[in-house]
Amino acid sequence: MSLACILTPSTVRHYPRQPLPSTPLRAIEAARNERFSLQLALRAGAAQKIRVEAAGPDGWTVRVRRVGLVPMAHHNTPVMADPLDQEGLGEIPGFVPDPLLDEQEMLLPQDELHAFWISVEPGPGAAPAGRYTLAVTATPVEGPGRPLTRKVAVRLRDVVLPPRRDFQVTHWFYNDQIIDWYRTRLFDERYWELVARYMRNAAEHGQNVLYVPVFTPPLDGVKSPSQLLRVARAGRDRYRFDWRDVRRYIRLAREQGITHFEWCHPFTQWGVRHAIRIYEGQGAGEKLLWPADTGATSPTYRRFLEQYLPALKRFLDAEGIRDVSFFHVSDEPHGEEMLANYQAARALLRELAPWMSCMDAVSQIEYARVPGMIDRPIPSISVAPDFVAEQIPCWCYYCCGPRGKYLNHLFDTPLAVIAMHGLLFYRWPFEGFLHWGLNYWCESQTRNLIDPFATADGKRWPGWAYGDPFLVYPGPEGPIDSTRWEIFAESLQDYALLQAAGLERDDPLLADLRSFADFPKQTAWRLAAKSRLYARAARRQRRRA
Numbered sequence: 001m002s003l004a005c006i007l008t009p010s011t012v013r014h015y016p017r018q019p020l021p022s023t024p025l026r027a028i029e030a031a032r033n034e035r036f037s038l039q040l041a042l043r044a045g046a047a048q049k050i051r052v053e054a055a056g057p058d059g060w061t062v063r064v065r066r067v068g069l070v071p072m073a074h075h076n077t078p079v080m081a082d083p084l085d086q087e088g089l090g091e092i093p094g095f096v097p098d099p100l101l102d103e104q105e106m107l108l109p110q111d112e113l114h115a116f117w118i119s120v121e122p123g124p125g126a127a128p129a130g131r132y133t134l135a136v137t138a139t140p141v142e143g144p145g146r147p148l149t150r151k152v153a154v155r156l157r158d159v160v161l162p163p164r165r166d167f168q169v170t171h172w173f174y175n176d177q178i179i180d181w182y183r184t185r186l187f188d189e190r191y192w193e194l195v196a197r198y199m200r201n202a203a204e205h206g207q208n209v210l211y212v213p214v215f216t217p218p219l220d221g222v223k224s225p226s227q228l229l230r231v232a233r234a235g236r237d238r239y240r241f242d243w244r245d246v247r248r249y250i251r252l253a254r255e256q257g258i259t260h261f262e263w264c265h266p267f268t269q270w271g272v273r274h275a276i277r278i279y280e281g282q283g284a285g286e287k288l289l290w291p292a293d294t295g296a297t298s299p300t301y302r303r304f305l306e307q308y309l310p311a312l313k314r315f316l317d318a319e320g321i322r323d324v325s326f327f328h329v330s331d332e333p334h335g336e337e338m339l340a341n342y343q344a345a346r347a348l349l350r351e352l353a354p355w356m357s358c359m360d361a362v363s364q365i366e367y368a369r370v371p372g373m374i375d376r377p378i379p380s381i382s383v384a385p386d387f388v389a390e391q392i393p394c395w396c397y398y399c400c401g402p403r404g405k406y407l408n409h410l411f412d413t414p415l416a417v418i419a420m421h422g423l424l425f426y427r428w429p430f431e432g433f434l435h436w437g438l439n440y441w442c443e444s445q446t447r448n449l450i451d452p453f454a455t456a457d458g459k460r461w462p463g464w465a466y467g468d469p470f471l472v473y474p475g476p477e478g479p480i481d482s483t484r485w486e487i488f489a490e491s492l493q494d495y496a497l498l499q500a501a502g503l504e505r506d507d508p509l510l511a512d513l514r515s516f517a518d519f520p521k522q523t524a525w526r527l528a529a530k531s532r533l534y535a536r537a538a539r540r541q542r543r544r545a
Contacts, residue, residue, distance in 0.1 A: 003044045003108070005138045007150045008115075010037040011415040011487065011523045015091040016069065016112040019043070025152055028134075029531055031159040031500075033126035034493055037486060038152060039067070039115045040136045044108050049141040051105045052116040056134045056154075061121040064136075066103040067114070067483065069095035070453055072411050076465040078404050084521040085405050087414045096411050099453065099473050100481045105141060119486065122156055129158035157534035159541060161496045167425060168326075168395070168432030169492065170209035170262055171471060173202065175226040176216065177441050180449055181474045186282055187228070187245050196252055197478035202438065203257030205485055206492035209326065209432070210258045214246055214312075216283065218268045218276040219331060219436070221445035225283025233280065233289075237303040241311050245282070250319055261321055263312075265328040265360075266305070266349070267296045272330040272341035275301035296330075297344050302352075309353040322355075329374075332361045332399075339367065346373060361397050361434065368392045378434050381407060381516040388428045395432040396425075400464055405517040409435075409484045411456060411467035416523045418487045422494030423526065427505060427513040439479070440469035494530065501536040509533070 007025040008014070014021075020043040030036045040052055056062045072092050080086040088096060100117050108114060118136060132154040139147040178184065178198065184191040199210065211217065213226045228249055230242035250261065268274040275294045280287045290300050316322035329349065333342045349356055350372070359376035362368065365386060368377040377394045379387050384396040398408060409418045425433055442449050444458035452473050456466045471488070473480040503509065509529060513519045520526070 003042065003048065003050065003138065003140060003145050003148060005040055005042040005148050005150060007136060007152050008039045008041050009523055010039050010117065010483070010490075011419050012039070013087055013097050013415060013483070014039065014041050014067070014113050014115040015088065015097070016095060016109075016114065017091060018113045020113060024150065027153045027155065029155050029157060029527070029534065030122065031161045031493075031497065031534065031537075032122060032129055032156050033160050034497075035119065035121050035490060037117060037119045037490065038134075038136075039117055040138060040150065041113060041115045042108055042138055043111065043113050045110065047107060047110045048143050048145065049105060049107050051139045051141050052136065053104065053139070054118045054134065054136045056120060057122075057127070057132050059124050060127065061119075061123060062134070063119040064104050065100040065117045065119070065481075066106055067097045067117050068099040068101045068453075070098050070411075070456065072096045072456070072466050074461060074466075076403055076410050076412055076467075077462040080404055084414065084417075086412050088412045092412060098411060098467070098482045098484065100483060100486065102480075117483065117486070120154075126160045127156055129156050131155050157538060159497070159500060159534050159537045161493055162500055164206070164208075164492060164496045165499060167430070167495060168209045168260055169207045170211065170432070171202070171207060171435045171438035172217075172219065172440075173198065173211045173438050174217070174223070174440055175213045175228075176223040176447075177439050177449075177474075179226055180224050180447065181441055186225070186284060192248070192252065194478060195249075196256055198439065198472070199253050199256040199258055201472065201479045201481070205481075205489035207438075208258060209260040209262050210253050211262045211264070212246070212249065213264055215264045215266075215276055215278050217264050219265070220269070220440075222277065222447075224447050225279055225286060227279055227282045230282055231278060231280060231289065237300065239289075239304060239307050241308065243311075243315050246315065247319065250321065260324045260326065262326045263328065265331055267330040267345045269331040270333075271338055272296055272333055272345050275304075278304070296341065297348050302348065305348070305352050309349075309356070313353065313355060327356045327358050328360050329358050330360060333367070334362075334364055339370075342367070343370070343373060359395065361399070365390065365392070368394070376431065378432075384430065385428055385515060388430070393429075393431060395434055396428075396430045397434040397436075399436045400468055402517070403465060407516045407519075408465075409467065409471065409488055410465045411484075413467070413484070414521060415483060415487050416526070417521050418484055419491050419523065419526055420519060420521070421488055422491035422496075423498070423510070423529070424513055424516060424519060426495050426498045426503075427510050429505060437469040437471070439472055439474070441474060494526075494533075497530065497533050497537060500540065501533045502540050503533070503536070
């Protein structure tokens with residue numbers, strides 16, 4: 001069999017043992033400034049080196065990347081019988097397509113299915129509405145064979161997507177992983193070059209909130225120091241603060257497109273029992289200001305907070321970012337004992353910093369029912385609609401679960417499901433979404449780096465799911481995107497489209513979105529809904545013109 005190829009939607013994974021799909025992608029609809037993607041799937045009867053190129057209208061940005069394969073030893077639990085809930089049935093254990101490698105050539109193995117990812121940005125700015133053609137060509141580089149060109153029609157609807165409003169998105173960004181993976185000397189110039197690329201990548205994928213490690217985040221064990229704030233002793237229980245690196249981090253992030261900031265949790269995770277680990281200087285020698293078991297509301301930590309919190313407020317005001325900052329108490333408190341600890345820690349912050357509004361990942365609705373306990377709960381998507389039903393303003397999140405029928409962006413979450421994030425986020429009046437892992441590349445609860453191209457569960461399956469710890473891979477000079485990250489970003493454009501259309505959350509168009517587990521999981525449903533939304537948005541924008 002000679003080389004064969006076909007254009008397909010980007011919402012389908014192509015596994016090596018599968019046959020070449022038989023139904024080609026024939027048409028794409030998009031707004032005038034909407035990023036979209038597609039794939040070229042290839043198979044050959046004999047190994048041969050091929051090159052893939054794509055061409056669009058003048059001025060458009062068209063990028064070609066090879067879809068790499070990474071191992072997945074087991075399905076994420078629970079294993080579902082319906083392929084609409086879980087992809088790769090019959091293919092896993094095996095290799096799953098995920099990293100998007102900046103390569104346009106590959107040695108295509110005999111009788112294996114592989115794919116190239118084509119990302120498209122109409123432009124510059126917003127291209128005129130109309131009908132266009134994209135052409136994708138696969139050319140044998142060595143040996144016999146002729147180039148094969150496949151074309152797809154693109155219709156740009158007369159709609160310009162506005163920036164997304166009033167819905168924040170954060171995936172926790174681990175600066176310690178940048179420092180450890182790239183072996184920088186804390187915040188040396190190499191670090192600043194790299195972190196700028198990761199910040200820009202996050203912003204380009206619709207994330208507008210960035211975690212600020214003013215102190216090393218107390219998340220998932222004791223991590224390598226990544227403390228931006230320089231702290232020096234000025235006497236017994238007296239401290240001096242040097243904000244230069246915090247300032248550089250904030251200003252750099254804003255230059256890369258980040259608009260909001262999430263500040264480090266000041267109390268330990270899963271219990272609110274202790275003060276966090278804060279180092280003299282920035283932690284180069286890991287000399288702590290107090291023992292690691294110092295109490296959360298102890299006099300020692302209270303005296304530190306009495307000095308730090310006013311200094312933080314002055315810094316935020318000087319940078320003009322207090323109104324775009326989010327603050328925490330402690331991550332994922334639960335149970336009666338933690339409730340009391342959380343109350344005490346929150347009361348301390350309220351006393352010392354009454355200007356500070358706090359939010360945390362809290363899925364027990366009892367926490368949110370206590371007056372003054374938590375300003376903005378962030379419940380799991382499994383219970384978040386219950387908070388909305390009680391008219392409790394909140395964000396939503398997922399972490400490690402829920403899985404199965406639920407929305408997620410794991411290795412075996414169908415890409416068509418990942419594409420539903422934006423529509424589902426809009427269905428209820430959530431204020432934002434939080435996920436714990438943008439770039440967590442180490443073994444759970446340790447500092448031991450793993451190879452994310454070989455291990456994607458933090459060595460904790462089944463407790464941790466494959467694909468949960470990260471959405472980007474560490475490339476030699478910056479982030480390597482994943483298929484999941486690209487589709488997630490495209491889904492956030494659906495949120496902006498809904499806003500452009502002025503759709504009410506109870507509109508019949510969204511009636512099929514019953515919960516984060518019960519919603520349409522076919523690409524065709526989403527595309528049909530978007531087609532109707534383009535028409536509504538176009539009429540609305542014409543009326544306003």
